[in-house]
Amino acid sequence: xxxxxxxxxxxxxxxGLHAGxxxxxxxxxxxxxxxxxxxxxxxxxxxxxxxxxxxxxxxxYMGPSPAKPGHxxxxxxxxxxxxxxxxxxxxMQHGLKGMIGKGLxxxxxxxxxxxxxxxxxAATGGAGALLAQRIVGNEVIAYPELGAEAIARLTVERxxxxxxxxxxxxxxxxxxxxxxxxx
Amino acid sequence: xxEVRELDVAQITAAVRELAMTANYDLPADxxxxxxxxxxxxxxxxxxxxxxxxxxxxxIARDDRVPICQDTGFAVLFVSLxxxxxxVGGDLTAAVNAGVRAGYADGYLRKSIAAEPAGARKNTTDNxxxxxxxxxxxxxRVEIVLMAKGGGAENMSSLSMLKPAQGWPGVVQAxxxxxxxxxxxxxxxxxxxxxxxxTIDMVTLLAKRALLRDVGSxxxxxRVAAMEAELLDAVNALGIGPQGLGGTQTCLxxxxxxxxxxxxxxxxxxxxxxxxxxHKRVVL
Numbered sequence: 004x005x006x007x008x009x010x011x012x013x014x015x016x017x018x019g020l021h022a023g024x025x026x027x028x029x030x031x032x033x034x035x036x037x038x039x040x041x042x043x044x045x046x047x048x049x050x051x052x053x054x055x056x057x058x059x060x061x062x063x064y065m066g067p068s069p070a071k072p073g074h075x076x077x078x079x080x081x082x083x084x085x086x087x088x089x090x091x092x093x094x095m096q097h098g099l100k101g102m103i104g105k106g107l108x109x110x111x112x113x114x115x116x117x118x119x120x121x122x123x124x125a126a127t128g129g130a131g132a133l134l135a136q137r138i139v140g141n142e143v144i145a146y147p148e149l150g151a152e153a154i155a156r157l158t159v160e161r162x163x164x165x166x167x168x169x170x171x172x173x174x175x176x177x178x179x180x181x182x183x184x185x186x
Numbered sequence: 187x188x189e190v191r192e193l194d195v196a197q198i199t200a201a202v203r204e205l206a207m208t209a210n211y212d213l214p215a216d217x218x219x220x221x222x223x224x225x226x227x228x229x230x231x232x233x234x235x236x237x238x239x240x241x242x243x244x245x246i247a248r249d250d251r252v253p254i255c256q257d258t259g260f261a262v263l264f265v266s267l268x269x270x271x272x273x274v275g276g277d278l279t280a281a282v283n284a285g286v287r288a289g290y291a292d293g294y295l296r297k298s299i300a301a302e303p304a305g306a307r308k309n310t311t312d313n314x315x316x317x318x319x320x321x322x323x324x325x326x327r328v329e330i331v332l333m334a335k336g337g338g339a340e341n342m343s344s345l346s347m348l349k350p351a352q353g354w355p356g357v358v359q360a361x362x363x364x365x366x367x368x369x370x371x372x373x374x375x376x377x378x379x380x381x382x383x384x385t386i387d388m389v390t391l392l393a394k395r396a397l398l399r400d401v402g403s404x405x406x407x408x409r410v411a412a413m414e415a416e417l418l419d420a421v422n423a424l425g426i427g428p429q430g431l432g433g434t435q436t437c438l439x440x441x442x443x444x445x446x447x448x449x450x451x452x453x454x455x456x457x458x459x460x461x462x463x464x465h466k467r468v469v470l
Contacts (some may be wrong), residue, residue: 066257066296078247082404105371128255129243129336131238176370180432
């Protein structure tokens with residue numbers, strides 16, 4: 004059964020999610036990848052305000068292709084989350100509750116998720132044309148000079164994802180792989 | 187003596203522009219068929235659901251002419267230039283880059299190339315330069331193949347300079363280790379190009395060229411075909427599965443290309459390709 008989730012996330016919602024849960028997210032998520040994360044962390048370290056409210060926020064590790072005329076956004080699938088591992092724990096310490104991406108996280112990031120609490124969702128990598136259809140609003144709110152790496156406020160409707168890492172330390176990638184490994 | 191055929195490089199620019207767009211919108215038939223088959227042949231339910239999403243995604247991309255994936259790749263070009271062709275009207279490298287520039291701009295494709303890799307990492311804003319491999323071949327034709335190579339899978343690729351004593355088991359281990367480490371990162375189900383032999387530069391090129399083969403094709407040399415089958419089974423035994431969620435199909439195909447190597451060496455390159463295996467070919 005698919006769990007419907009509204010953003011921003013509360014601790015109660017985060018604690019109710021478990022690795023393997025299939026979800027659909029609705030509400031605002033913030034598009035941010037490598038270059039944007041570097042700037043966000045620099046702002047936090049300097050004690051300066053961020054371009055969006057981090058408390059309860061969900062970030063989507065994604066850099067879209069350009070929108071064709073009449074389209075809200077171009078193709079918009081997840082990028083590899085591991086490149087944001089160096090930045091994610093600090094963001095969680097400042098209120099980040101959810102991350103959408105694909106691929107493995109480090110032990111440090113998983114520990115930060117237990118501490119926060121926070122949750123890591125995977126969307127299907129390489130399904131950018133399909134996922135774009137679930138994005139109904141798109142407004143660049145910071146660093147437009149970064150192009151595809153700018154921060155955008157995206158409004159999503161029933162955006163499909165699966166919980167990979169929950170706030171209890173479970174890891175769907177490890178469990179799934181173990182279940183099908185041979186020899 | 188063969189007659190020399192003149193070809194204006196403007197035709198090459200136009201062809202590359204078109205290839206950049208069609209490669210990114212239209213998944214090749216061989217890959218599409220493999221994704222279709224996975225909807226029923228994958229043993230994991232979540233894996234079957236991933237295959238279904240990927241088929242839907244390919245349909246949307248083809249019908250709406252939007253990119254299959256937002257990472258529209260580094261443009262890697264293979265140009266086979268017939269030795270009886272005389273190119274006129276400009277510089278070949280510039281003409282190919284002009285085609286990439288036009289295709290990525292006009293096709294609403296993402297510009298993903300950063301200058302000064304360890305420094306400013308400033309986006310070049312037009313997805314150039316491309317990577318251009320030119321080979322001179324007999325004949326009076328020019329074959330151009332464009333591969334749109336995404337960053338996530340490329341990052342999971344590997345190069346190993348093995349000792350000859352490690353033999354075939356060492357090669358298998360290098361390939362399995364590469365896929366195991368990569369896990370869910372390169373968007374499985376993946377395709378592997380494996381280069382074996384040559385030198386450090388050639389082995390990686392062999393691996394990349396191997397990715398141009400069709401999924402489902404069998405290597406004409408039965409010895410190499412057997413190597414490919416063994417490697418495919420070994421990586422699929424890892425259980426990583428579609429998107430790394432667990433399953434029987436981590437990898438759709440393994441393609442091996444080999445050449446002789448130095449008596450002291452045994453280079454192995456593994457070029458990891460995501461399921462969005464995008465390449466298109468044209469002959470001028």
